[in-house]
Amino acid sequence: MNRSMLRRRTTPKTDTPIAAFARSVTAAQRWIRPLLPAVQHRRDDAAPRWDGSGWDTARTGKPRVAVLIDADNVPAARIGAVLARAQEFGGHQIRRAYGDWRRPHLAGWHTPLLAHAIRPVQQFSWTTGKNASDLAMAIDAMELLFNGIRVFVLASSDSDFTGLVLRLRESGCDVYGFGERKTPASFATACTAFLRLEDLTPPGPHTPSDVHAATKPKPADGEPTSRGGLSIQQCLQLSAAVQQAAGPDGWTNQATVGHLASSRIPGLREMIPPQVKFGEFIAATGLFDIQKRDPGNGKPPTIYIRNKSSS
Structure with missing residues (x-):
């Protein structure tokens, strides 16, 4: 018997099922690897429109806005104006309204929920005197925060949401509150900005002259006035806010x-009519140079301003 035959007989068989499977996987990888770039490209094209930062990058380039409504403390007739104003804070809106929809006092919400595509969240009132909707609304807000939302609109006149607002702002969120005049100051001042429901009107077309006239509220008796209906002191405060936030180029x-300005000038939000945007108010004062800058990537222009004395 020669040595080659002896070697074949004494060498153990190594082609086990596991080894055969490993060889098959290796061969498949060699065949699939050249195709991966094209597959990844298609996957990116078909990816969801939302990224992890809470921005609607594929459609508007604006941040998503979560509109959470405490139906027990907001009149149904005002919700259209709230949603219209909320469009100024971002792009796509997540709209939810919370309440025990079995209750007769919420019957007026049925039509607005359908008309404005608001998702009703049913929360049963298990105990008299306890508002379970508040807790459900707070839980959803924290879940949305975890999912990347950074702009919130809270429609309520209940001070119980003050803690939620503070928590969201600690996480770097902008929180815009909407409520009735009876809303406690603790909730209103905690928000980035607070707007009274009584002051809201449905947005309509207006001309620049209308805007200029609307941005001239009546001053108090004996109070000196300057640009856009602001007092001299208020003009100085507004210019100081611009100077504080300005970069080296002004x-x-x-x-x-x-x-x-909202934190420095008391009552500034009340001075600006609901149908007038802050940028229009700034332009009407005539105190500032205004410049539009294109950030690129399909995002809308960003407005920059500076004191005219800086030019």
Whole structure:
């Protein structure tokens, strides 16, 4: 018997099922690997429109807005104006209204829910005197925060949401409150901005002259006035807010100025009529240079302003 035959007889068989399977996988990988770039490209094209940052990058480039409505504390007739104003804060809206829809006092909500594509969230009132809708609304808000939402609209006149607002703002969110005049100050001041339902009107067409006239509220007796109906002191405060937020070139984002001015100038939001945007109000004062900048990537232009003395 020669050595080659002896070697074949004494060598153990290594072609086990596992080894055969491993060889098959290796062969499949060699065949699939060249196709992966094309597959990944198609996957990116078919990906959802939302990214993890809470921005609607594929459609508007604006942040998504979560509109959460406490139906027990917001009149159904006002919700259309709330949603219209909420469009100024971002793009796609997540709309939810919370309540025990079996209750007779919520019957007036049926038509607005359908008309405005608001998702009703049923929350049974298990105990008298306890509003279970508040807790459900807070839980949903935290879940939306976890999913990347960074702009919230809370429609309620209930101070119980003050803690929720503070928590959302600690996480870097903008929270816009809508409520009736009876809303406690704790909730209103915690929000990035608070708008009274009584002051809201359905948006309609207006001309620049209408805007200029609308941005001139009546001053108090004996109060000196300057640009756009603002007092001299208010003009100085507004210019100081621009100066504080400005970069080395003197320009700053108009939205940043809006946040600073709202905290520095008491009653500024009440001075601006509901149908007038903050940018239109700024332009009507004549105090600032205004510039539109294109951020690219299909996003809408960003408005920058600076004090005219900085030019």
